Amino acid sequence: MNVITRAERPLFEGADWEFSTLQRCHDAIQEIAVDELGLSVYPNQIEVISAEQMLDAYSSIGMPLFYKHWSFGKQFARNEGLYRAGMQGLAYEIVINSNPCISYVMEENTATMQALVIAHAAFGHNHFFKNNYLFKQWTDADGILDYLEFARDYVMECEERHGEAAVERVLDAAHALMSHAVHRYPRRRATDLRLEEKRERERRLHDEQVFNDLWRTVPGGGNARHDPTTEERRKALLQLPQENILYFLEKTAPRLAPWQRELLRVVRIIAQYFYPQTQTKVMNEGCATYVHYRIMNRLHEKGLLTDGAMVEFLKSHTNVVFQPDFNDPRYSGLNPYALGFAMMQDIERICIEPTAEDEQWFPAIAGKGDAMAVLRDCWANYRDESFILQFLSPRLIRHFGLFHVVDDADEPHLAIEAIHDERGYRAIRQRLARQYDVAWTAPDIQVVDVDLAGDRKLVLHHGAMNRILLDERDARSVLQHLADLWGYDVVMREIDPGSGSVMKEHAAKPRVGILHEVGG
Amino acid sequence: MHIVDRRLNPGGKNLSNRQRFMRRAKEQIRKAVHESSAGKGIKDADEGGEIVLPARGVHEPSFHRSPTGGVRDHLLPGNKEYIVGDTIPRPQGGGGGSGSEGSPDGEGEDDFRFALSRDEFVDMFLEDLELPDLAKRKVASAEAVTWHRAGYSVSGSPANLALMRTVRNSLSRRIALRRPKVDELEALRAEIAALEGDVAAESRKRALEEELTRKLRRVSLIPYIDPLDVRYKRFDSTPRPVAQAVMFCLMDVSGSMTEHMKDLAKRFYILLYIFLKRRYKNVEVVFIRHTHVASEVDEDTFFHSPETGGTVVSTALEEMQRVVGERYPADNWNIYAAQASDGDNTASDNDRTAHLLTQAILPQCQYYAYLEVGRDVEHFPPGFIRRDSDLWQTYAALVKAGAPMAMRKVGHRRDIYPVFRELFSKKTGAEAVTA
Numbered sequence: 001m002n003v004i005t006r007a008e009r010p011l012f013e014g015a016d017w018e019f020s021t022l023q024r025c026h027d028a029i030q031e032i033a034v035d036e037l038g039l040s041v042y043p044n045q046i047e048v049i050s051a052e053q054m055l056d057a058y059s060s061i062g063m064p065l066f067y068k069h070w071s072f073g074k075q076f077a078r079n080e081g082l083y084r085a086g087m088q089g090l091a092y093e094i095v096i097n098s099n100p101c102i103s104y105v106m107e108e109n110t111a112t113m114q115a116l117v118i119a120h121a122a123f124g125h126n127h128f129f130k131n132n133y134l135f136k137q138w139t140d141a142d143g144i145l146d147y148l149e150f151a152r153d154y155v156m157e158c159e160e161r162h163g164e165a166a167v168e169r170v171l172d173a174a175h176a177l178m179s180h181a182v183h184r185y186p187r188r189r190a191t192d193l194r195l196e197e198k199r200e201r202e203r204r205l206h207d208e209q210v211f212n213d214l215w216r217t218v219p220g221g222g223n224a225r226h227d228p229t230t231e232e233r234r235k236a237l238l239q240l241p242q243e244n245i246l247y248f249l250e251k252t253a254p255r256l257a258p259w260q261r262e263l264l265r266v267v268r269i270i271a272q273y274f275y276p277q278t279q280t281k282v283m284n285e286g287c288a289t290y291v292h293y294r295i296m297n298r299l300h301e302k303g304l305l306t307d308g309a310m311v312e313f314l315k316s317h318t319n320v321v322f323q324p325d326f327n328d329p330r331y332s333g334l335n336p337y338a339l340g341f342a343m344m345q346d347i348e349r350i351c352i353e354p355t356a357e358d359e360q361w362f363p364a365i366a367g368k369g370d371a372m373a374v375l376r377d378c379w380a381n382y383r384d385e386s387f388i389l390q391f392l393s394p395r396l397i398r399h400f401g402l403f404h405v406v407d408d409a410d411e412p413h414l415a416i417e418a419i420h421d422e423r424g425y426r427a428i429r430q431r432l433a434r435q436y437d438v439a440w441t442a443p444d445i446q447v448v449d450v451d452l453a454g455d456r457k458l459v460l461h462h463g464a465m466n467r468i469l470l471d472e473r474d475a476r477s478v479l480q481h482l483a484d485l486w487g488y489d490v491v492m493r494e495i496d497p498g499s500g501s502v503m504k505e506h507a508a509k510p511r512v513g514i515l516h517e518v519g520g
Numbered sequence: 521m522h523i524v525d526r527r528l529n530p531g532g533k534n535l536s537n538r539q540r541f542m543r544r545a546k547e548q549i550r551k552a553v554h555e556s557s558a559g560k561g562i563k564d565a566d567e568g569g570e571i572v573l574p575a576r577g578v579h580e581p582s583f584h585r586s587p588t589g590g591v592r593d594h595l596l597p598g599n600k601e602y603i604v605g606d607t608i609p610r611p612q613g614g615g616g617g618s619g620s621e622g623s624p625d626g627e628g629e630d631d632f633r634f635a636l637s638r639d640e641f642v643d644m645f646l647e648d649l650e651l652p653d654l655a656k657r658k659v660a661s662a663e664a665v666t667w668h669r670a671g672y673s674v675s676g677s678p679a680n681l682a683l684m685r686t687v688r689n690s691l692s693r694r695i696a697l698r699r700p701k702v703d704e705l706e707a708l709r710a711e712i713a714a715l716e717g718d719v720a721a722e723s724r725k726r727a728l729e730e731e732l733t734r735k736l737r738r739v740s741l742i743p744y745i746d747p748l749d750v751r752y753k754r755f756d757s758t759p760r761p762v763a764q765a766v767m768f769c770l771m772d773v774s775g776s777m778t779e780h781m782k783d784l785a786k787r788f789y790i791l792l793y794i795f796l797k798r799r800y801k802n803v804e805v806v807f808i809r810h811t812h813v814a815s816e817v818d819e820d821t822f823f824h825s826p827e828t829g830g831t832v833v834s835t836a837l838e839e840m841q842r843v844v845g846e847r848y849p850a851d852n853w854n855i856y857a858a859q860a861s862d863g864d865n866t867a868s869d870n871d872r873t874a875h876l877l878t879q880a881i882l883p884q885c886q887y888y889a890y891l892e893v894g895r896d897v898e899h900f901p902p903g904f905i906r907r908d909s910d911l912w913q914t915y916a917a918l919v920k921a922g923a924p925m926a927m928r929k930v931g932h933r934r935d936i937y938p939v940f941r942e943l944f945s946k947k948t949g950a951e952a953v954t955a
Contacts, residue, residue: 019523026521047524056533073541074578076534077634084635100522107527122521168540172580179582325598334597401599405608407592413607419599432595443583462583468590470583477581 010306011299015110022046022105025115026122032298033123037291038372041126042101042141046118049104054091055079057104061274062094064102065148067155067266069171095121097129097277099141112309116316119295124288131380132283134276143193144273150197151266158259169515170260173481174246174267180445181246181271184438196269200262207258234452241446241461244268245482248447254456255487260515264485279438282384286340290375293317293341323400339400343387346396347374357394384436392432394425402428409467443470445492456488464494464503475506483508484515542640545578553636553644573634642798667755676752689749699742700735708732764802765886766848767792768857770836773809773827776862781893785860786823787936788891792858795944800854806843810836812866816843831864833911837876850884857881858889863909870914877915882923889943890915890927 011028012021026044033039049057059076060066092109096102103121105114129135140147159167174181235241242248246268250261277284296313299305305313323338324330347365350358351374354366365374378387397420404418404427418424418431434440444463451457460482462470475492483490487510494504542549552571602608636644672682708728715725769789771782796803807822808814811829814836840857848855865873882888892912908916915927928939 019525022523023521030521043521045522045524047526049526053526053529053533059534059537068536068540070537070540070544070578071580073534073537073539074545074580076538077541081634104526164540176581177583179584323597325600326596327598331598334595400597402595402597403599403602405594405596407594407610409589409591412610414610416602416604416606416608419602419604421604424604428595431593434593435595443585445583464590466591468585468592471586474579474581475583477579478583481581 008303010309011115011304012111012309013306015112017111017114019048021111022048022114022118025111026118028299028302028304029115029119029123029295032295033119033127033291036298037294038376039123039127039291040130041123042099042130044118044122044126045100045102046122047102047104048107050107051083054094054104054106055083057094058091062096063148064096064145065152067152067171068159069175070168071175093117093121095125095129096144097125097135097139097141097273098144101126101129101141110312112305112312113316115299115305115309116292116296116313119292120288123295124291125284127291128280128284128287128379131376132276132280132383133381134280134383138276139273140193143196147193147196147269151270154200154262154266158263162259166515167263169484170263171267173485173515174264176478176481177245177249177485178267178271179442181244181268182275183244183247193269200265204258204262235449238450238452240450241448243444243446245445245447245460246271249482249485252450253486256485256515260485276383279383279385279436282336282340282343282436283379283382283387284340285337286344287375287379289317289321289337289341290344325401342396342399343391344375346393347371347378347391350393355395361393362391385433388436389429389433392429394420397425397428402432404428404431440465456486458482458486458488458490460490460492462492462494463497465497467496467498467503469494469504472506476508479506479508480511483510486510487515541578545573546644548573548578549634549636550644552634553641571634571636642794665757667757670754670756672751673754674751676754680753680755682751682753685751686745686749689751690745693746693749694742694744697742698738699744700739705732705735705739708735764804764852765796765800765854765856766804766806767796768840768843768855769805769807769822770840770857770859770861771807771809771822772811772831772833772836772861772864773822774811774831774864775826775828776831776864777893781860781862782823784893784930784933784936785891787933788860788930788940789858791936791940792856792889796856804848806840806848808836808839808843810839814839830866831861832869833859833861833865834869834872834876837873837881841876841880844884855885856887857885858891860891860893861911862894863892863911865909865911865914867910870910873911874914874918877925878918878923882925885924888925890925891939892927892929894929894931 011024026046033041055076057064058079059072066072092106092113094104096104101122103117103126105117105121109117129141135141155167155171238252239248246264249256250264250268253261256264296305296310296317300307300310321335321338321341323335348371350362350366351368351371354362358366368374378391382390400420402420403416404424406415406417408415418427420428444465446461446463447458448461449459464470479490479492489507489509491505491507493502494506495501496503549571552573672685708731712725712728712732715721715728718725767789769785771777771785773782793803793805805819806816807819808816809822809827810831810833811827812832812835813829816839836859844850844855877888890911892909912927912929915925919925919927926943928943930936930939
């Protein structure tokens with residue numbers, strides 16, 4: 001494998017490229033990625049787009065098609081404004097978790113950048129999408145584009161039938177709750193989005209077929225079934241407590257029309273599709289960056305990249321994995337590219353030339369030799385939180401100079417809890433891993449009770465971890481949307497999980513005529 | 521692998537989202553447009569451009585933790601001096617120390633700059649406004665000709681050659697005259713070549729050769745493309761009606777008109793100009809200033825060079841009448857006039873002004889607006905009551921009698937736009953005297 005045969009000619013010279021260049025790059029990269037690195041990828045589709053189209057793609061969360069909503073127009077306007085003012089460059093690529101895997105590349109990239117982008121997106125991200133357990137479990141790469149098309153058409157159909165304003169109000173409310181639209185904990189079947197579309201049609205058809213207006217007129221029909229069931233039984237029937245608020249509303253909100261429920265479902269399913277992405281930012285970027293770094297170096301070794309192109313690549317690569325210190329004006333959090341890339345390289349090092357410390361910390365992989373096998377296993381079976389918890393080495397903690405600061409609002413000062421020393425490694429590793437755990441980063445909000453027999457008030461609890469309350473202004477707006485969807489009063493209590501005491505309470509009443517007709 | 525070139529896909533995929541957004545943020549955008557238009561000159565007032573919107577109005581809420589309170593953990597890189605147990609003072613806003621959790625949704629919500637196209641800008645600017653009496657349309661002389669396709673002709677310039685049609689004619693003629701096809705000839709030649717040297721098939725070969733000669737002759741006799749086949753695209757011209765408008769700006773420039781008043785008048789003229797420009801392809805502007813004599817001047821002189829003298833309004837009307845008579849015959853032009861004045865007029869001239877207006881000017885005009893610019897209202901002591909000016913009284917009497925003109929008073933820059941809207945809003949048109 002290490003026999004280097006110098007290629008006759010490099011893949012390209014200079015900055016210009018044409019479609020045959022892309023093809024050549026792709027083929028050369030594929031050879032390295034599949035044969036040498038052992039990656040397993042979806043077939044690639046590379047689409048060349050202009051800057052305006054890139055801005056388009058930005059505003060619809062990177063997806064090639066999406067339903068219409070004003071918030072995407074807002075995103076577009078914002079990005080366009082920043083771009084025009086020169087305050088923000090555009091990404092070189094966007095890659096979509098679909099089968100075939102679609103990568104958008106910008107037309108103004110140089111040939112080197114196109115090669116980099118193909119290595120990064122079309123092989124790095126692509127491999128991660130195809131193999132990581134979260135993506136396998138939560139997303140359906142085969143069906144996503146069809147589902148988005150269905151969603152777009154469905155929203156359009158609703159707009160025609162019920163008016164743009166009515167649809168917009170439902171989507172506004174649904175978007176506000178999008179962050180709480182995923183079943184986090186229960187076991188799940190893999191999703192099949194193609195079936196989703198069919199099931200929607202069947203559900204509606206079934207409802208229409210079994211509809212009989214006479215049931216409404218049966219005296220006492222509704223109340224007779226209302227035996228004084230125990231509270232436990234009632235909650236079990238409603239699947240309470242429920243952390244997937246949109247799901248709960250879709251299934252149980254008493255006053256929503258069928259099409260409104262379906263819109264909630266669309267938003268919920270799209271939210272779920274993106275759920276793995278937020279949990280694997282470091283790994284996903286780390287994987288793609290590591291892969292492109294290996295591939296580009298190998299291309300250069302093989303004589304397929306000119307020295308000039310290599311220098312251009314290294315400059316861009318260095319910018320991407322740059323991590324400013326906390327007191328640097330450029331600092332804005334840990335750079336997932338930097339952390340991910342450093343960890344991947346570190347694992348390679350541990351596998352090939354471990355130190356005594358590594359032997360002690362990572363007995364399972366130290367000196368194992370085949371770094372790619374270990375990395376492929378990581379990419380398949382971990383998410384950010386578990387990956388960092390497992391593989392962040394003391395050496396990297398020292399390298400980044402990581403330290404742990406505790407900010408207690410009741411104390412006058414911030415306190416340093418741990419630094420990169422023997423006592424601090426495990427604490428830092430654990431705290432850092434937790435920062436990437438959605439269970440810690442997203443507020444824990446659950447529907448806990450609803451009084452269906454009485455005034456139908458919906459009760460939610462926010463477990464205020466570390467006594468951090470919700471942002472009040474936003475919480476009130478979201479609660480208002482929630483009340484509109486639910487159709488009756490809603491109350492949310494912020495609970496201190498330690499003592500179980502209520503720290504704060506918000507309430508909202510539905511606005512008449514926003515989502516439901518008056519008296520409807 | 522596929523490579524797809526998407527660059528040629530139709531652009532503006534986001535247009536409908538953008539329109540939705542603009543509808544949603546309409547109030548704020550309108551406000552921002554008015555603020556940004558305040559600082560522009562008459563020529564580039566309708567250029568469009570960037571406006572700044574506060575992010576708050578189109579905020580998308582979500583459940584997220586508040587940035588303050590409680591106990592927080594921060595993991596930061598780049599430790600050089602701290603050891604366990606150290607304390608650091610809490611950074612006050614914007615400090616580098618605790619940036620990691622500042623924005624849970626990953627993006628800050630600053631005010632953002634938002635570029636409007638020229639059309640969007642003017643739309644917002646002139647929303648709900650309507651020009652009175654757009655009806656008059658007139659075929660204008662020179663440039664108003666459009667060309668459109670009108671079938672085919674047998675003669676024309678090579679640039680207009682209708683290739684498809686020509687080849688189609690040629691094809692049908694070749695089929696009708698049974699011109700041998702290239703394939704047939706090739707097949708014959710191949711067959712002959714195959715029989716070469718075969719003694720038994722000598723007679724067959726000769727027959728084939730004869731047929732080939734016959735066919736070749738036919739080919740040379742029947743041309744592939746005959747001059748008969750050639751067709752050209754034909755174009756016809758039709759005169760196109762062009763609605764054109766002329767806008768008369770009349771202004772009193774006597775000593776009593778201050779810079780402030782002129783500025784007010786200018787702003788009003790700008791609005792009117794943008795407005796007309798929107799409706800008519802061809803808008804001309806005539807500036808007439810007057811003291812006790814009136815003259816037509818260019819824009820710069822109109823607004824900037826001071827004059828002294830008395831005030832006789834009727835002179836300006838006479839001048840306007842003259843210009844209309846010379847250059848803008850009323851049956852060819854939509855005539856709009858806007859007069860700005862501080863309301864002074866020589867007492868003896870009021871009757872004559874009224875007479876001129878009702879008899880000569882108004883019948884010719886689509887619209888006549890009188891704008892009385894006053895001093896900034898704040899300059900007057902409280903309780904001070906202004907008497908209506910001579911000109912105002914004169915005009916008010918005319919309006920009461922049913923003359924088609926509009927009049928408003930303006931004291932401050934911020935009043936200009938509302939007054940303009942009031943004058944042209946769809947409902948009110950040209951009635952009512954208010955102040």
